[in-house]
Amino acid sequence: MIYQWFVRNSIIIGISVFVVLWFGLYFIAGYKNYKTILLLWFVLTAVLSILNVLFLKKVIQPFERLIETIQSLHQPSDNKPQSLLQESLDEKFNQSLRNLIEKLQANYSNIVHQRNELEALLSSMVEGMIAVDNQGYVLRINRAARELFSIHNDEFNGKLLIEVVRNTDLQNFVQKLLTQKTTLEDKIVISKIQKTLQVHGSPLYDTQGMQFGVVLVLNDITRLEKLEKIRREFVSNVSHELKTPITSIRGYVETIREIGFEDREMTIKFLDTILKHTERLSAIIEDLLNLSRIERDEREIEKEEMDLIPILRNLVEELEPRLQKYQIQVEFKVPNQLICLGNKLLLRQAFFNLLDNAIKYAADGKKIVIQSQIQDQKIVLSFQDFGPGIDKKHHERIFERFYRLDVARSRNLGGTGLGLAIVKHVILAHHGNVTLESEVGKGTTFQIHLPIFTPNDQLT
Amino acid sequence: MQKEKIFVIEDEEDIAEIIRFNLQREGFEVKVVYSGNEAISRIKQEMPKLILLDLMLPGIDGLTLFRLLKQDAATKSIPVIMVTAKGEETDIVTGLELGADDYIPKPFKIRELIARVKSVMRKKTTITPSETDDIQIGEIRILPEKHEIYVNDQLVKLTQTEFKILHAMARKPGRVFTRYQIVDVARGSDAIVTDRSVDVHIVSIRRKLGSAGKRIETVHGVGYKFLE
Ligand SMILES: Nc1ncnc2c1ncn2[C@@H]1O[C@H](COP(=O)(O)OP(=O)(O)OP(=O)(O)O)[C@@H](O)[C@H]1O
Numbered sequence: 186m187i188y189q190w191f192v193r194n195s196i197i198i199g200i201s202v203f204v205v206l207w208f209g210l211y212f213i214a215g216y217k218n219y220k221t222i223l224l225l226w227f228v229l230t231a232v233l234s235i236l237n238v239l240f241l242k243k244v245i246q247p248f249e250r251l252i253e254t255i256q257s258l259h260q261p262s263d264n265k266p267q268s269l270l271q272e273s274l275d276e277k278f279n280q281s282l283r284n285l286i287e288k289l290q291a292n293y294s295n296i297v298h299q300r301n302e303l304e305a306l307l308s309s310m311v312e313g314m315i316a317v318d319n320q321g322y323v324l325r326i327n328r329a330a331r332e333l334f335s336i337h338n339d340e341f342n343g344k345l346l347i348e349v350v351r352n353t354d355l356q357n358f359v360q361k362l363l364t365q366k367t368t369l370e371d372k373i374v375i376s377k378i379q380k381t382l383q384v385h386g387s388p389l390y391d392t393q394g395m396q397f398g399v400v401l402v403l404n405d406i407t408r409l410e411k412l413e414k415i416r417r418e419f420v421s422n423v424s425h426e427l428k429t430p431i432t433s434i435r436g437y438v439e440t441i442r443e444i445g446f447e448d449r450e451m452t453i454k455f456l457d458t459i460l461k462h463t464e465r466l467s468a469i470i471e472d473l474l475n476l477s478r479i480e481r482d483e484r485e486i487e488k489e490e491m492d493l494i495p496i497l498r499n500l501v502e503e504l505e506p507r508l509q510k511y512q513i514q515v516e517f518k519v520p521n522q523l524i525c526l527g528n529k530l531l532l533r534q535a536f537f538n539l540l541d542n543a544i545k546y547a548a549d550g551k552k553i554v555i556q557s558q559i560q561d562q563k564i565v566l567s568f569q570d571f572g573p574g575i576d577k578k579h580h581e582r583i584f585e586r587f588y589r590l591d592v593a594r595s596r597n598l599g600g601t602g603l604g605l606a607i608v609k610h611v612i613l614a615h616h617g618n619v620t621l622e623s624e625v626g627k628g629t630t631f632q633i634h635l636p637i638f639t640p641n642d643q644l645t
Numbered sequence: 646m647q648k649e650k651i652f653v654i655e656d657e658e659d660i661a662e663i664i665r666f667n668l669q670r671e672g673f674e675v676k677v678v679y680s681g682n683e684a685i686s687r688i689k690q691e692m693p694k695l696i697l698l699d700l701m702l703p704g705i706d707g708l709t710l711f712r713l714l715k716q717d718a719a720t721k722s723i724p725v726i727m728v729t730a731k732g733e734e735t736d737i738v739t740g741l742e743l744g745a746d747d748y749i750p751k752p753f754k755i756r757e758l759i760a761r762v763k764s765v766m767r768k769k770t771t772i773t774p775s776e777t778d779d780i781q782i783g784e785i786r787i788l789p790e791k792h793e794i795y796v797n798d799q800l801v802k803l804t805q806t807e808f809k810i811l812h813a814m815a816r817k818p819g820r821v822f823t824r825y826q827i828v829d830v831a832r833g834s835d836a837i838v839t840d841r842s843v844d845v846h847i848v849s850i851r852r853k854l855g856s857a858g859k860r861i862e863t864v865h866g867v868g869y870k871f872l873e
């Protein structure tokens with residue numbers, strides 16, 4: 186302030202100083218020595234002017250610069266503030282001012298940096314994050330949470346969470362969290378997109394330890410839940426499938442123990458039943474083990490360059506007694522050679538399961554056609570029967586473990602319901618897929634699609 | 646003497662066969678039905694004394710069939726024992742709450758099966774004591790009029806809720822009570838019982854009964870029963 190006043194009034198001050206000097210000298214030296222006075226006046230004036238200039242430069246200018254510097258701090262910039270303050274001020278003062286400014290600058294860029302980092306962190310989080318204040322107003326919602334609840338950018342600023350996210354589960358949860366002031370966990374469902382979220386909420390405290398809001402972290406556990414459900418169903422299916430033969434075995438063994446062996450014929454009949462069920466038990470276990478082995482090694486099963494045709498002909502030859510019994514003709518519509526990259530044992534097992542089904546479920550004087558084509562760089566190998574067919578409603582589930590159209594019939598034929606599941610996984614392990622075409626009353630065609638083999642393919 | 650007729654509804658032929666064999670040896674007349682669809686009309690025609698019902702059936706499943714039987718005035722009172730290989734207890738609980746008389750999990754002991762069949766048959770002929778009848782089972786005596794329970798002639802102090810639960814279960818010994826059924830029994834007493842707090846009440850009753858507490862048996866995943 187003072188220096189500004191000085192600058193503004195420098196002319197008046199200067200003139201006043203000269204006038205005062207003039208009269209001062211006049212009174213001291215008297216009128217007669219006016220020459221000396223004039224000389225003195227000139228000398229003093231010159232000295233004062235020089236002092237004045239120096240004064241302005243040395244004292245006032247640094248303040249001006251200081252102000253400039255401080256003002257420049259309001260905007261983020263890369264100016265080096267230390268260059269602005271120079272030697273003129275007391276070196277100590279100058280140094281501490283410089284430190285202060287440096288510190289401020291550093292803090293400022295730190296804050297900016299941290300804010301950006303936090304922003305990046307929050308938006309790259311897979312988990313949704315929502316923070317609200319004690320009144321339920323939104324403080325922050327990260328990208329993942331915005332996507333989960335389909336909130337469009339910035340719609341949430343300064344609004345109540347209830348206005349932004351319309352989900353009763355979530356609202357109840359936040360309400361509970363705000364009143365209980367503890368950490369809470371729950372599951373909430375977004376019915377619109379059929380998702381299940383695991384939500385974890387905890388209070389937010391400031392540095393004084395006062396709660397100023399709550400933060401929610403949301404985990405999408407839809408897939409986990411689904412897997413868990415499949416696993417549960419599988420376990421329940423397996424235990425059911427195992428309990429059935431065990432019930433028989435136990436019942437017959439206990440009965441034989443009870444009544445003794447007097448009736449030899451009946452005892453043998455009972456023993457045969459027991460044998461049948463132990464065989465079934467081991468078949469189920471064998472199939473389950475096979476399945477889990479294939480599934481586990483899906484990526485690294487051993488494959489070699491091989492011809493599918495001899496395997497098929499061989500299998501049919503082996504099945505000849507059963508084919509003859511049911512008077513089934515097998516018709517081959519295949520080339521002499523069909524080379525692919527595969528695992529002989531597994532593919533053989535898959536083909537066997539398909540032929541076995543065709544014989545079991547579509548028998549009685551009909552025929553089976555085995556045909557191959559090349560389509561879109563794939564080998565398409567089809568097994569066609571002319572049996573009862575499979576209704577459309579089963580198509581989606583038929584490859585599931587233990588899925589059978591007629592449980593009793595399949596069981597009596599010795600089936601475990603794992604045959605097609607094995608086919609599916611064997612073919613998947615060969616980077617192929619299985620499809621099904623069927624019309625009730627006309628027959629069924631299972632098609633196996635396998636990648637074609639080109640000799641420069643890497644052997645795995 | 647006219648043989649008592651039992652229906653076995655079971656899709657697994659070998660299991661049905663061995664059940665038939667054993668029950669016939671015990672002097673019952675046994676009819677096997679392999680599917681739910683076929684069962685209804687045949688039950689109505691032949692009116693068996695007891696039904697052994699597998700819950701996993703092709704066609705109409707066991708539980709649906711059971712509901713149909715309970716809705717029909719003609720078949721409503723035929724006792725039903727559920728037989729099941731299911732790992733999950735929910736179906737059993739539902740069945741019991743719908744009024745099934747008992748259940749047997751697979752794989753069962755043949756002797757156990759026979760014992761259950763006989764027990765249910767017998768229970769049908771013995772009348773359940775009325776609300777006010779005194780009950781004496783082993784060392785336990787219940788006097789509903791006075792609201793008193795004695796174990797070996799020693800008075801045992803039970804809360805109103807505990808008394809209600811014990812009395813209801815002792816009136817139908819051998820019968821499995823699901824948690825929900827126990828909640829129902831205790832309704833209107835001094836404490837509010839929920840299916841979660843049932844266990845706490847049972848623990849307390851057992852403790853107060855001392856050695857006689859063994860009579861209340863836990864049926865895993867389903868509920869409790871009072872042993873005869
Ligand atoms: N060619 C077919 N025609 C009609 N139905 C079929 C045919 N193939 C399979 N099915 C039906 O699909 C069900 C599942 O077949 P899958 O091969 O998986 O089991 P399964 O034959 O019962 O037992 P497994 O093959 O393990 O001995 C069968 O129970 C049958 O109902």
Ligand SMILES: [Mg+2]
Nearest residue numbers: 538542604605
């Ligand atoms: Mg099969």
